[in-house]
Amino acid sequence: MPDYYYQIKARKTSEYDGESEWAFPPAFSGLVTAADRKKAKEIIEEEYGREFPVRVLKKDLDEHHYLLRISEIDPSDEYILRRFRETQCKECGAKFRPIDKYNDPYSDNSGADYCTARCATAGKARDIRDLKLVVEGKVPAVIYQVRQISTGRVYVGQTTQPFTLRWWQHVTYPGESKFHEIIKSTPITDFDFSVIEVIVFPENCTDAVRYITDRERFWIEEKNAVTLGFNTVRPTGISPQQILSLDTI
């Protein structure tokens, strides 16, 4: 049965023109599994003990407090699905579901990597420190692979931390990804860990993060790690906020 992502939007009065509009973020976002959209709507309305309109014309806005948006989730839509999985904060190790933060009006951080704004700030500072050590040549950035010996399937990753630490983190704090599901369900003796490239930045490299990610993408393709292996997604272009020029660190 398909999963449906739903959002309950609440009406508010615009601060600009005093007109009614739907507030952002939504009052609540959730997921239901149902045979079809109609059934999904029934489940949600049952849960809330009331009916919701799924369409409200602008002229009728003042008559409705809430609007329900429902859309079927493409099973490959990691962007939405990861919000519903239990995740480990990259800084403090606390477990959380990104969606719960999203639904919490007091949450100060909506990202999927860190539990709070405090951890996000500390984690990003650490990333910069780690990368600084990499750029100074004190710790090499590496591309590593974890191979399941019995099947030959691999997971490819990058790290700017001491590389054995990354393997330890995968084993000690597995999340809900395809790779972590395998780690949890398979004896550890069935895996080996190896470094497949020590990153050497080219002379003219101005963006260390992008270069490491390019090399990671190369190895994910080379090992066919998404289709045959344990990687879930190919690393895509990184967002502008993450670009760290070698000049500034």
Ligand SMILES: [Zn+2]
């Ligand atoms: Zn945290």
